[in-house]
């Protein structure tokens with residue numbers, strides 16, 4: 001069962017993600033990052049690869065795309081906040097670029 005990140009675990013899990021450009025979302029227990037690519041095809045290729053992992057892990061991003069930018073918000077709806085799955089998917093997305 002997925003659990004909301006505790007005060008003790010969220011620091012070590014989230015700090016490396018803040019270093020790669022993820023940030024906390026105001027008013028919501030979630031993280032967000034905007035990925036920028038050379039063009040729409042590269043942005044959509046990233047979304048396609050990320051979508052395959054999201055489906056495999058049954059953990060889905062809230063995201064939007066404008067031409068060469070993809071803005072991703074990660075949170076765990078089942079626990080109404082951040083869980084280890086969000087950190088896992090964020091790390092995977094960072095690894096896809």
Ligand SMILES: C[C@H](O)[C@H](O)[C@H]1CNC2=NC(N)=NC(=O)C2=N1
Nearest residue numbers: 058059060061075076077078079
């Ligand atoms: C029923 C289904 O397993 C759940 O709704 C899954 C699907 N994808 C999900 N994605 C995210 N980000 N959070 C969830 O809590 C979640 N739950």
